[in-house]
Amino acid sequence: MANVAQAPLMTAPITTAPLEEKVAQLDGRKRAGKSKDYALKYVAACISNMTASGVSNPLDIIKVRQQLRTQAPGSRANAFWSVGVEMARTEGIRSMLGGFSASMLREIVYSGLRLGSYEFFKDTFYDMSKGALNREGLALKVSAAAVAATIGSALANPADLVKVRMQAYYPAGSPYRNMRHAFASIWQEGARATKSNSSVVGGLQALYRGVDATTVRGIVLSVSQICSYDQIKQTLKKKEIMEEGIGLHFTASMFAGLFCSITSNPVDVVKVRLMNDKAREFSGVTDCIRSIIRREGLGAFYKGFSMCWARLGTHTIVTFLIFERVRLLLGIEAM
Template identity: 60%
Template sequence: MSAAPSVTTLEDEVAHLDAKLAVLRPAQTSARDYALKYLCAAMSTMCASGVTNPFDVIKVRQQLRTQLPGQSANAFWAVGAQMVRAEGPRALTHGFAASMMREFTYSGMRLGTYEFFKDTLNSASNGALTREGVALKVLAATCSSSIGSFIANPTDVVKVRMQAHYPQGRPYHHTAHAFASVFREGAATGVPFGGVRALWRGAEATTARGVILSISQIASYDQVKQSLKAHGVMREGLPLHITASLFAGLCCSVMSSPVDVVKVRLMTDKNRELKGVFHGVRTILVNEGPMAFYKGFSMCWARLGTHTIVSFLIFEELRKLVGIAPV
C-alpha cells in the first residue's frame, strides 16, 4: 500500500533530474558529432525548403510589388493565382535548385554550428555565459548565422533572381546560367571585382536578416524547450518539439520580415537604383510607407512557420537516429 506513492515520487524526481541534466549537460562533443549535426541540419532544412518553396516564390513576388499597402492585388492568393494562370504551375518551383544550395550552406551553417559556438563560448567564458542563460544562445546564434549568411549570399542572390517576375520572359535558363549572368552583369560595370561584388550584393541585409532570424528562431526554440523542460511542463518528445517550433516560427517571421523585404529589393535591383541597405530602407519608407516592410508577411509567416516546424522536427529525429542528444 505504501509502495505506490514512493514510485510516483521517484518518477517525478527522475523526470526533474533529467530536465536539469539536459540543461546542464557537458560541452564535450567530438568533431564527428559536430559534423553529424551540420549534416542533420542541412538535410532537415533542405527538406523544409522543398516543402515551402511555393510560399517563398509568392513572398518574393509580393515583396517586389510597389503598389500601396493593403491593395487586394498584392494578397498572397491573388499573386499565387496570377502566377499559375500566366506562367503555369511550374512557376511555383522557380529557384528550387538555388534554394537547396542555399540551405545546405546557409542553414546548415547557422543551425548545424549553433551548438559548436554555444560550447565554445561557454568554455571560453569559463562558465560565465551559462547554458541556461539567454546571452549564450544569442551570441551562438549570431556567430553561426553571420558566417553562414555571408558565405551563402551568392546562392541567395540567384534564388531571388530566379523567383522574381520578368514580363519580357525569364532571362535565366537554369541555375548555372543565373550564376554566370549575375557575375557578368557585375563585371560589365567596370568596378574592380565587379562580378564577385554582384554575387555578394545585399550581403549586409542578408547577414542582418540571418542574425535576426537565427536569434528569433534557433535561440527562441532552444530557450522555450529548456524552460518548458526545466519547469516540468513538458518532457522531451514530439509535443515539446512542435510547441517550441510554433513559437519560434512566429517570432522569427515578425522579426525578420522588414530586413527580408530590403534584402529582396537589393538583390533584384539590376539597375543599381538602390545605393545600399540604408538607402533602400529610406526609399521604401518614403515611397511606400512603413507597412511596406511587411509586404508578403502572410507568406513569410506561412513559409517561415512551416519551414521552422518541419526543420526542427526532422532535425530532432535525425539527431536521434544518429545517436546525438536533442537540442
Template identity: 55%
Template sequence: MPLADGSMIPGMFTAVVTNPVDIVKVRQQLQTQGPGSVWSVTSRMLRTEGFMSLMKGTSASILREGTYSTIRLGTYEMFKDLLKKNTQGIFDSEGLPLKVTSSIIAGTLGSAIANPTDLVKIRMQAYYPSGSPYRSMRHAFASIYHETLPGSVGPPRSSLINGMQSMYRGVIPTVARGWAVAACQMPAYDHTKQWLKRRDLLREGVYAHLAASSFAGLVVSLASNPVDVVKVRIMNDTTSQYRGIWHCVMSIMRYEGPTAFYKGFGMCWARLGTHTIVTYMIYEQLRLLAGVKPL
C-alpha cells in the first residue's frame, strides 16, 4: 500500500517548507512582461501583501503533495516489481529503463489524480490586484467547480460533468510535467545512489541520500520548468487568453521568446532541489524505521 512506507509524510512536510519559494516561482511564471527577478517579485509581495503572503496556498500545497507524492512515491516500487515480473526479463532489475518506466507510470497516475489540488494551489498563489477572490481552500474548490469554462457561453455550469471539467483544467500539461518529473527525479536519485554504491564512492546512508537527491533535484528542475510555465499559465487563464496548450506554447515563444520557458528557474530549482533533498532524506529514514529496505 502507498502509505505503508511513509510516502505521504515527506511530501506534505516539504510543501510547507518550500511554499514561499513556490509562490515566488508561480508569480514569476505568470508574468508576461519582462522576466521579473526574484528580488523584485518578493519585495513587491512583502510591500503590498505583507509577510504572510509568502504562505498563500499552503493548505492546497499540502493537500496536493499529500495526494501526488503519496501516489508517486508509494507506487513506484510496486510498478517496478510488476514490470520486472510480467515482462519476462525485458527489464534489467537494476537498469535505468525499468526505473524510468515505473516512475513515469506512478507519476502519471499521481499527477492526474492530484490535478484539482494543483489547480487550486496555483489560483490561491496568483496575484490579484483587487485582492484574492478566494477566502479559503474550500471556497477556492467550490468557486472553480462552479465557474464558467473559458470560451463557453451562458450561465456558470454546475453539473457534475462541467464541474469536473473545470477542476481538471490544465490536466494535460500537469501530466506532461508529471512525466518530466517522474522520468528524472526518482530514476536520477535511484540510479545515482546505486552508481555511487557500486563504485564504493559512498555507502548506503545519509551521505549517499544527500548526494543522490541533490543531483536529482537539478536534473528534474531543468526538465520540468518549461512544462511548468505552460501549466501555470493555462491553469490561471480565466479570460480565454489561450485556446489550448499549443496556442499557449506558441504565444510564449512569439511574444516572450524561448527563454520565457525558463522563467522562475532559480525558484524552481530552489523549490524542487529542496523538495527532492528533503523528500528522499526523510523517505529513506522512514523506510529504515519501518524495516523496509532502502530504494
C-alpha cells in the first residue's frame, strides 16, 4: 500500500489586538454610552419641567402680578386669592394661561439645561478633581448645579422676559398677540431705545434685560432645589429610612420646593421688576433693589411668596416625580 503524502495543515494566523487598542475601544463605547445617557437625561428634564410648568402656570401668573404691584406691604388687595379672583372676573379664566407658550420654550432651554446637564457637570468635575471632590459631598453638587444653572439661565433670558411681559397686567389689554409678536415687539422696543447705531445691539439688549438677576436667581434656585433634592434623597437612602421609589421622590422634592422658594423669592421679585421695566425706570439690579427698599420696605422682597411656594413647590414635586419616572422608562438609573 503506497504511502499517501500528507500535506501540511494550513492554519490561519491568529492575530491579537494590542491591549491599548482594546482599552481604547472599551473607553470609546463607554463614552458613547455616557453621551447617550446625558442626552436622554436632557430629554427627561425637558419633559418633566414642561409638564410641571403647564400644571403650575396659573400660580406663576398670579405670582408675577403680585410681584409687580407696588402697594404698601401687607395690603390685603395683594393677597393671592384677591389677585386670582380679580383676574378671573376682569380678564376671564383664560388669563390664567398667559405666557404659556413662552413658558414652554423657557423650560426647554432653562430647565432642560440646568437639570439635564447637572449630572454631566457632576461627573466632569469629579473626574477633573481626580477624586479630591467627594461624590457625595455638597461641594461637588453645588458646583455642578451652579454651572448648569448659569448656562441655562443666560441662554433662556429672552424667553423668560417674554413670559413675564405676557403675564403682566395691562389695563387696556395685552399689547402682545402671541409669543412671536412679543419677541418682535420687545426687539423693536430695544432698537428704538438704543444709543447705538445698531438696531441688532438694541434688540439683543432689550431681550437680555435683567439677565444678571435672572442668572443669579437661576443659580440660587438650582443650587437650593437640585442640591437639596439630591442630598435629602441620598441621606434618606443611606440611613435606610426610605428606599428608592415614589415615596422617596415625593418627600425629597417636597422639602426641595420649600428651600428653593425661600431662597429665590427676593431675587425673583427683582428679576420680574427689571424685566417689566419698559420705561427704563431702573438703571440696573442695584438701583432696582434700592428703589424697592425705599418705596416698599424689605417685606416687598417676599411679595408673592405664598404663590411662589405654591408654584415652586408644585413645580418641584411634579418635576422630580416625572423626571425619575421618565428616566426609568428610558432605562437610566435613578438620580
